Amino acid sequence: MTILMMVLTILLPAAGALALKLIPGLDGDRKRLYLMTGCVLLADCVLAAITALCGDAEWTFLRLADSLPLMLKSDMLSRFFCVFFTVMWTVPVLYSYRYMEHEGHDRRYNMFYLLTLAALNALAFSGTAVTMYLNFEMMTLLSVALVLHEMTKDAIAAGLKYLIYSIAGATMGLLGIFYLATNTNGAVFVPGGSLDASAMTVSPTVMMIILLITIVGFGTKAGMFPMHAWLPTAHPIAPAPASAVLSGVITKAGVLCILRIIFYVVGAGFIRGTWLQQTLLTLSLLTVFMGSMMAFRTDLFKKRLAYSTVSQVSYVLMGIFMLQPTALTGSLLHIIFHSTIKTTLFLAAGAIIHQTGKTKVSELEGIGKQMPVTIWCFTLASLGLIGIPPTGGFISKWNLAQGALASGTGIFSWLGPVVLLISALLTAGYLLPVTIHGFFPGKDFDYEGLQTCECHRFMLISMILCVAFVILGGMFPGAFTAFFGRIASSLM
């Protein structure tokens, strides 16, 4: 039963994509096209919810070699990610219906949109490292179509950059998987890991170097330094709803892979207190700081948001690398809150482009008078990203800081929170000017020339849903914290 639900959750979006391809006459009929996409996604949400209520299960569906099974597995983490992916994939559809009017090629866009979700769900339910690699590659190849959407010269260059970085990263990951598979019985995911440090074919130092390569490899998708350079190029070039899911959701797929490698294959004990942990923490903190700095210095609106993603996803990674239950809880919280916040921000940026054609932050004076609801959503989401209570961003950062302080990682246990604070200041520095100049353009501003051009209510609904979640989730975080706490404590 669980297996069936799991497979259905994966296959439904793929089947939906096939239907979009085959049903004639959808090209001219945008309404029907988006209605179908929306229905498929809503149905998939229901399936994901049912799967989430079912218990654990695993199913080996193919063996590449006798020691390399391909397995689907439903455990707490995979159920969480599946629901998360599916829901976050559904929210922007209403928005896309209006936004994609001026982009064209709706059918192709929706097909790849659905296919990418299928790959993401398959990634969530992967039961071994090899299966995970397989679905990771699938996801890369399918989601590149979203980056390529406009097929302009810039879009193709960005798409290639995305492909090359992602595949290079995945190959680095594969390299580690080869070693891990030989040392851990096919790299099947077991909570707490199954690497036996006393019976390895290579010395612990070599293993740690390999692990570093693996984690940096999968960190490519999460925009971790030094493999982050594709992200600020590729995310802004996509259409706004695609940027939203690329930044908000697909980066989390990289996080999922790192979680799986660290906690389900290797085990936290092997890494804790070693130079590997320190290196990883250094890399993630560097990324947090660098991303914020770059965002602060960038004027292009969507690119600024993309740099902000680089920074924020590394908050999540830092929480993971602390190898401490509270920090891990914070990471998981930050996954959902960053995702909803970043979706809102990108959707708002897209709405501004859609309505006014302005792409730079410096051009946005008085935008709050023109698009009040959009900018309100933007502002609330910004407050969430900065980490001001009662938004969700505060809860996740609180847990991250608490966990860091209790992690016993020496210098990092206080350096972490310090960098978080500095980065929060920078976040305020790069997000709030939009609000400030938007609502208070100054005395010399020509108020007469302003025309209200609020975007369509369909677009607003997507944003408002996300913002509502950020605020309500921040006010009543109990259920989330408890659930993530359970996952975290089962791993350490």
Next chain:
Amino acid sequence: MALLRNVPFASILACMVISVISMVFRGRIAKVLSYLLTTVLLAASLALTWYFVQGNDAFVFTMGHFGDPWGNELRAGLLESIMAAAMSLIVLAALAGGSYMIRSEIPDGKKNLFYIMADLMLASVMALIYTNDLFTSYVFIEIATISAGGLTMSRQSGHALASTARYMIMNLVGSGLCLMGITILYGTTGHLLMGSLHSAVQSLFENGSYHLPLMASLILLTVGLSIKSGLFPFHEWLPDTYSYGVTAGSALLSSVISKGYIFLLIKLYTRVFGLEVVRASHICILLFAFGTMGLIVGSLRATQAADIRRMVSYSSIAQIGYIYIALGLGTQEGVIAAVFHMLIHAFGKSMLFLSSGALIQASGGASDFISLRGSARRDIPAGIAFTVGAMSLTGVPLLGGFVSKIYIAQAAIPRGGLYVVIVLLALAASTFLNTLYFLRTVITIYRSDANAEATRHAGPVNSLFLCAMVILNFGLGIASRPLYNALLSGLNMFI
């Protein structure tokens, strides 16, 4: 059942007979005869494979009535029959999938020449697969060389003639080295049959006598066959030959003939010298190193290519490098990985050549990347085939190329130390470079800014064969385990 034992000899004979008969016919009839021949051969090889899967042991077929040490023998086992089936399938697909290219690229009056050469080439490859003595091997090495030259030449353009001349010079050097190797081996052991040679070589190696001639013949044979299969640094003839000849001919050259040579080399290593002797001679290390360099150099040159067929040709050099890396590990796992990758590459590369030919035709005959823009929209099956082939060789999971990468890496891990590091780094580098050139091309052919007047030339049958190859490539990736196990038991029959 006993009838099946005639399959090896009958396949070679049938190819030779058909190729001779075709000389008096026009292109059309020669074409039909070739199709019939390959279909029958495919069926017979599959029947033979089935015969071995039933658990029957390998057998030897004696030609003529001379006994040891002069006889001529064929030998068939599971590995041979699988290879024979794969090769005849590829020839059939290349001929049927590329028939319209043959029609348009070869001048009238020369069309039957192409089919004669294709039949002859199939004969030689079958012989290289089944042979059990060095004399037959040498004869068919030469026939393979000549038929390959004929295939390239039949296009009759200036470039094609020049590259044929270049091909012949390089390949005759290779054949000459092979002949020297065989002569020395015969001189030291007095045998030509592989079975007797094996025991002779083993005993010579154990008591240490005639060490130098033994090593010399090993080296000469290896170098000769690696020149002919296009291993770095003997690869310079390859890109011209593959990119100026008839498109369907390039598919045959890269997927069938070069695989025949490598298969013969594997046969010599396992059945004549024995893997211990090969490992002890350190020639493995050389093959491993050259394979790695070929992988890198081929991929780098492919990224610089300005023309799709040259790109695909350079990627062949890289893929041949993979095969030699696996072979250079000098272990049984390595050999299986090499054979497996041979099959993957044969199926993937013939599909790539055919589909790139179709894309070129759908772009008004121009093969540069700018003219190719949007060609996949004009010829949809070719676009899909190219995409699948490119992804397979890049190593996207669920396709064959990924599985063979895993097998190569797994074969390297027991060797330990530097081998593993180099193999994994080489795999990573090649994946990276493959992404760079193959996936970039995939994006190019799907771009929408197309030259509108060009249309596709492929007929429905041609496209059908391309689609069948796409399915086959997926099948190889998904159902790799039965194939791997079959190769394993085939190799066990071998030794």
